[in-house]
Amino acid sequence: MSDKILNSHDFQEALRKCSEETGIPFDKVEKEAAADLKEMAARPGRYSVAGWEAFSKWLARAYKLDVNDRELVELRKLNKDSSLVFLPNHRSYLDPLVLRSAMQPYGFPPNHVLGGVNLAIWPLADFGQKNGIVFIRREFKDDHVYRATLRAYLSYLIAQRSNLEWYIEGGRTRTGKLRPPRFGILSYVIDAYTEHPDNDVHIVPTSIIYDQQHEVSAISAEEAGGVKSPESLKWFYDFSKSQSRRLGRAHVRFGEPLSLKEAVKLTEDENGKPRPRLAVPKVAFEVANRINAVTPITPVALVTFALLDNEDRALTVGEGRDILGPILGYIEKRHLPMTDNVDLNDQGDMRKAVERLVSENVVEVYDGGVEPVFRIPRDRQHEAAFYRNTVVHFFVNRAIVEVAVLKAMDDGGDSEAITENTWQYAKRLKDLLKFEFFFPSTKDFATNVKDEVDLAFPGWEDKDLSAATVEKSFKDAKLHVAHRVIAPFLEAYTVLFKQLAAADPAMVVEQDALVTKCMDIGQQLWLQHLLHNPESISKDLFKNGLQLADNLGLLEPGDAELKEKRAAVAKELQGYVDKVSVIRHLARERSREFLATHETYGA
Structure with a gap:
C-alpha cells in the first residue's frame, strides 16, 4: 500500500512541488513523506480486529448500547454501492469504540478512523493502527509534505471504497453542545472524491450521546479554568478503571446521508464546472444540523x-x-x-x-x-x-422569541410594529449567537420564528397586539425557557464585551489574557450574585465571544470610535440579559404559585 501511494504519479508531482516551494532536496522530501505515511497509515489485520472488538466492548462496559435497527439496515444497503464517511459528534474518548460496537453486528467493515496522534500511546498505538486507526497530527497547516501525504492517503482510501470516520468538531465538546465544525479533513475528502468521481461517497451525520459520562467532571473542571491531564499510560489506566461503574446507555443515531456527488454538483458554475471547495462549508454545517436533529433528548x-x-x-x-x-x-x-x-x-x-x-x-x-x-x-x-x-x-429558537417579544413590547407601537420589531430582535439575537448554535438560512429562520410565536401565543395574528396584551400572554404562559437556554451565553458575552469596552482601544487585545481576566471577573460577579449562571464562567464561551467581537470588527486596535462601538454592543447584550431576568422572574412566580397550592411543609 505504501509503495503504491509513494510511487503514484500525482503524489510524486505533489512532492516535487513541495521540494520547489521549500527548497528541500526531492530525495529528503520523499523520505519525509514515507516516514509521515508510516506514522499515519492503518494496517488492519484479521486477528487483531477480533481482539479490538473485544477490547472495545470491555472498555465501554459502563454502557448498554441503544441503536436504531432500521437506520443501520438502511446504511448497510447504501454501503453496498457507496463508500460511507461517518461524521459523529465528539463527547467521549469512547465514541469510536461505541460506534464500532454499534455497527459490527450489522456486517459493516471496520471504518478507517482518523484520530489525534496524542492518543498514540504505547501499547495502544500499534494495536490501534492494526484496527483502522489513522493517527494524525493536531496541527500541520505549515507542513507541506505532511499535508500532501495525508491528502494522498485519503485519496487512496476513497479509491479503495473504504469507509472513513472522524470527529468533525476536532475535539471533545467542552460544554455539551455541538462545536463548530473543522473543515480541513473534509476538504481533503472532497478533493479525493473529485479525483475518483465514479466512486460515490455518502456523508453520514452521526449522533452519539450518553445518559451520563465519567469524563464530564474532568471536562467541566477544565472549562472552569482547570488544566487538562495529558494522555499517558497512567491516564489510560485511570480512564479504563473508571468505566467499571455503570452509567446507563450509549445512544447512537444516524441522520439522513448526504451524497457528495449531489453536494459537488450544486457548486457548478455557469459552464457546468464543479467548484468542490465551495461544498466544504455547506456540507459541514448541513452535517452539524443533521446531527443535532437526530440527537435524542435523554x-x-x-x-x-x-x-x-x-x-x-x-x-x-x-x-x-x-x-x-x-x-x-x-x-x-x-x-x-x-x-x-x-x-x-x-x-x-x-x-x-x-x-x-x-x-x-x-x-x-x-x-x-x-x-x-x-x-x-x-x-x-x-x-x-x-x-x-x-x-x-431544540429550544434556542423558542428562547430567542421570548426575549425578542419582550424587547419589542418595550418599544411599543401597534400590532404591525410589535411584529416587525420582534423579527428584527430575533435576527439580531441569531447573529449574536451564531458562534454558539447552528442556524438555518434567514428564510428558514423566519419560518422557525413564526412557528415558535404560533406555539407561544396561539392566534396572535388575529389579535390586536399591544404592550399590555403581550405582557398578559407572557404571564399566562406555562413555558419559559430563555433563562435556561441562552442566558449563560449572553451573560458570558456581556462580561467579555464590558472588558473590551473598558480596555484602551489603541492596544492589541491579548486574547488568552483577556479570557483569563474574564474568568476571574466572572467568578467575582457570581459570588456577588450579579451573575445568574456559574456555567457562564467558561473558557469556551469567552473564546466564542472573542470570535463574535472579531466578526463585528471590534477586536483590532482602533480609536475612540472603536471604544464607543464596543460599549454599544456591551450595552445591547446587557439589555438582552435584563430581559432574560424578566423571564426568570416570571418562571419564579409560576413556581411560587405551584408551592402555594401544593404546600406540604406546614402539614
Missing part, C-alpha cells in the same frame, strides 16, 4: 434542564414535574426525538435519572423534612450544564 438532560437556574433553590419532585410538564408538551408538539417515552411518575425514567445523578454527586438530595428536595451544588453546575446543553439546540 431523561438526564431533562432533569438538569429543570434543576439549573433556579436561584440555587432545591426543588421537590412535584416542582420538577411542574417545570417539565410544559417542556414535554412542547417536545411532543414539535415531534422532537427522545430516548424514552418519559414518564413523570415517581417510578418512571425521570426518577431513575435523578437517582443516577445523585449517585454521581451531580445532584444532592435532602430528605430530612416532609419530602425530599433536590438541587445541583455550585461546584457541579458546569457538569450538570453539560448534560442540559446536549438538547438546548
Whole structure:
C-alpha cells in the first residue's frame, strides 16, 4: 500500500512541488513523506480486529448500547454501492469504540478512523493502527509534505471504497453542545472524491450521546479554568478503571446521508464546472444540523434542564414535574426525538435519572423534612450544564422569541410594529449567537420564528397586539425557557464585551489574557450574585465571544470610535440579559404559585 501511494504519479508531482516551494532536496522530501505515511497509515489485520472488538466492548462496559435497527439496515444497503464517511459528534474518548460496537453486528467493515496522534500511546498505538486507526497530527497547516501525504492517503482510501470516520468538531465538546465544525479533513475528502468521481461517497451525520459520562467532571473542571491531564499510560489506566461503574446507555443515531456527488454538483458554475471547495462549508454545517436533529433528548438532560437556574433553590419532585410538564408538551408538539417515552411518575425514567445523578454527586438530595428536595451544588453546575446543553439546540429558537417579544413590547407601537420589531430582535439575537448554535438560512429562520410565536401565543395574528396584551400572554404562559437556554451565553458575552469596552482601544487585545481576566471577573460577579449562571464562567464561551467581537470588527486596535462601538454592543447584550431576568422572574412566580397550592411543609 505504501509503495503504491509513494510511487503514484500525482503524489510524486505533489512532492516535487513541495521540494520547489521549500527548497528541500526531492530525495529528503520523499523520505519525509514515507516516514509521515508510516506514522499515519492503518494496517488492519484479521486477528487483531477480533481482539479490538473485544477490547472495545470491555472498555465501554459502563454502557448498554441503544441503536436504531432500521437506520443501520438502511446504511448497510447504501454501503453496498457507496463508500460511507461517518461524521459523529465528539463527547467521549469512547465514541469510536461505541460506534464500532454499534455497527459490527450489522456486517459493516471496520471504518478507517482518523484520530489525534496524542492518543498514540504505547501499547495502544500499534494495536490501534492494526484496527483502522489513522493517527494524525493536531496541527500541520505549515507542513507541506505532511499535508500532501495525508491528502494522498485519503485519496487512496476513497479509491479503495473504504469507509472513513472522524470527529468533525476536532475535539471533545467542552460544554455539551455541538462545536463548530473543522473543515480541513473534509476538504481533503472532497478533493479525493473529485479525483475518483465514479466512486460515490455518502456523508453520514452521526449522533452519539450518553445518559451520563465519567469524563464530564474532568471536562467541566477544565472549562472552569482547570488544566487538562495529558494522555499517558497512567491516564489510560485511570480512564479504563473508571468505566467499571455503570452509567446507563450509549445512544447512537444516524441522520439522513448526504451524497457528495449531489453536494459537488450544486457548486457548478455557469459552464457546468464543479467548484468542490465551495461544498466544504455547506456540507459541514448541513452535517452539524443533521446531527443535532437526530440527537435524542435523554431523561438526564431533562432533569438538569429543570434543576439549573433556579436561584440555587432545591426543588421537590412535584416542582420538577411542574417545570417539565410544559417542556414535554412542547417536545411532543414539535415531534422532537427522545430516548424514552418519559414518564413523570415517581417510578418512571425521570426518577431513575435523578437517582443516577445523585449517585454521581451531580445532584444532592435532602430528605430530612416532609419530602425530599433536590438541587445541583455550585461546584457541579458546569457538569450538570453539560448534560442540559446536549438538547438546548431544540429550544434556542423558542428562547430567542421570548426575549425578542419582550424587547419589542418595550418599544411599543401597534400590532404591525410589535411584529416587525420582534423579527428584527430575533435576527439580531441569531447573529449574536451564531458562534454558539447552528442556524438555518434567514428564510428558514423566519419560518422557525413564526412557528415558535404560533406555539407561544396561539392566534396572535388575529389579535390586536399591544404592550399590555403581550405582557398578559407572557404571564399566562406555562413555558419559559430563555433563562435556561441562552442566558449563560449572553451573560458570558456581556462580561467579555464590558472588558473590551473598558480596555484602551489603541492596544492589541491579548486574547488568552483577556479570557483569563474574564474568568476571574466572572467568578467575582457570581459570588456577588450579579451573575445568574456559574456555567457562564467558561473558557469556551469567552473564546466564542472573542470570535463574535472579531466578526463585528471590534477586536483590532482602533480609536475612540472603536471604544464607543464596543460599549454599544456591551450595552445591547446587557439589555438582552435584563430581559432574560424578566423571564426568570416570571418562571419564579409560576413556581411560587405551584408551592402555594401544593404546600406540604406546614402539614
